[in-house]
Amino acid sequence: MKGNEALAEAAIMAGCRFYFGYPITPQTEIAAYMSKRMPKIGGTFLQAESEIAAINMVIGVASTGKRVMTSSSSPGISLKSEGLSYLAGCDLPALVVNCQRGGPGLGGIQPSQSDYFHATRGAGHGDFRMIVLAPSSVQEMVSLTFKGFDLADKYRMTSMILADGTVGQMMEPVSLDLGEVTDYEKPWATTGTEMKREHNIVNSLCLQPEELEDQNIARFARYAEIEKNEAMYESYRMDDADLCVVAFGIASRVAKNAVDTARANGVKVGMIRPVTLWPFPKDAIAAAADSCKAFVSVEMSMGQMIEDIELAERCRRPVLLCSRVGGMIPTERNILDTIEEARKTGGAE
Numbered sequence: 001m002k003g004n005e006a007l008a009e010a011a012i013m014a015g016c017r018f019y020f021g022y023p024i025t026p027q028t029e030i031a032a033y034m035s036k037r038m039p040k041i042g043g044t045f046l047q048a049e050s051e052i053a054a055i056n057m058v059i060g061v062a063s064t065g066k067r068v069m070t071s072s073s074s075p076g077i078s079l080k081s082e083g084l085s086y087l088a089g090c091d092l093p094a095l096v097v098n099c100q101r102g103g104p105g106l107g108g109i110q111p112s113q114s115d116y117f118h119a120t121r122g123a124g125h126g127d128f129r130m131i132v133l134a135p136s137s138v139q140e141m142v143s144l145t146f147k148g149f150d151l152a153d154k155y156r157m158t159s160m161i162l163a164d165g166t167v168g169q170m171m172e173p174v175s176l177d178l179g180e181v182t183d184y185e186k187p188w189a190t191t192g193t194e195m196k197r198e199h200n201i202v203n204s205l206c207l208q209p210e211e212l213e214d215q216n217i218a219r220f221a222r223y224a225e226i227e228k229n230e231a232m233y234e235s236y237r238m239d240d241a242d243l244c245v246v247a248f249g250i251a252s253r254v255a256k257n258a259v260d261t262a263r264a265n266g267v268k269v270g271m272i273r274p275v276t277l278w279p280f281p282k283d284a285i286a287a288a289a290d291s292c293k294a295f296v297s298v299e300m301s302m303g304q305m306i307e308d309i310e311l312a313e314r315c316r317r318p319v320l321l322c323s324r325v326g327g328m329i330p331t332e333r334n335i336l337d338t339i340e341e342a343r344k345t346g347g348a349e
Contacts, residue, residue: 003163004027004028007030011145017041017042021054023047024072027072027099058094070097081124083124084124085124086204089126096160112164112165112326113301129223131157131160133161133275136249142178164250167250234271235272241291243295243343246272250329251330254335255298277305282308282312285312300323
């Protein structure tokens with residue numbers, strides 16, 4: 001299946017019956033797929049008049065406790081930012097998909113990873129976080145979509161699939177055997193009372209500063225629990241590594257090839273691939289800094305994840321950047337050259 005279509009089918013299998021979106025390259029296949037599938041299964045598909053309208057429709061359905069999704073690409077996600085903050089302020093679960101393209105502005109329609117800051121630093125005004133999942137294959141477009149809905153319901157917050165145009169457009173074999181859908185109790189949902197309980201009110205407005213402070217402190221206690229329990233990553237050939245490459249998404253697939261080539265040439269290098277960008281796998285990076293002499297951050301941006309690597313390893317080791325931007329994907333040669341530079345910088349020759 002094509003990545004975007006596999007993600008859409010996985011959302012349906014995860015129990016999503018409401019989709020609101022707007023076409024924008026390179027994620028339009030998600031909306032097109034949902035427009036065909038949702039009516040056939042008794043679901044709701046609506047192409048909103050704008051990205052802003054779509055995210056506000058998501059808020060409405062999320063308040064009822066139903067599984068709901070929207071998707072877009074970088075400029076469209078920017079337009080949804082206010083709604084993402086309202087979802088956080090209302091403590092509502094939802095899944096948002098960003099199939100990234102190059103920027104800033106309209107940029108280009110080729111793949112990018114330059115929305116890392118936007119996704120991992122809150123994606124809107126106020127103090128809040130989103131769970132951010134970064135697939136590197138079509139299979140992970142499926143499995144992480146299923147996981148994203150579960151995490152959103154479990155912690156009453158937004159999950160974001162931060163993909164890119166390449167993973168969304170390419171075709172690979174996939175398994176849709178995803179197991180059972182977890183049914184979370186949602187006593188807070190606005191489902192109608194039938195005169196059997198108190199009214200539920202979903203609202204992000206809080207005019208009493210002490211009360212708003214308490215809400216934010218409680219929310220961040222929940223975030224701390226997520227950081228403790230939900231960080232996901234892949235460790236590759238790290239057992240005896242002197243150098244550590246860190247990469248996610250489509251760039252990690254090229255990086256893995258570079259690690260194998262460097263190993264064949266006698267260089268002890270491994271890779272850590274963050275699967276959750278938030279929570280970032282800080283403990284894994286910190287542990288790698290105990291034995292590795294340098295890090296290489298492979299990114300399709302001007303250098304955003306590199307800051308999280310430096311924070312995680314507390315600047316104990318040098319971190320070099322290997323990046324391509326504007327829709328370009330780092331080549332194996334780009335990464336190997338940076339690995340060689342890291343060997344010299346870190347004294348791992």
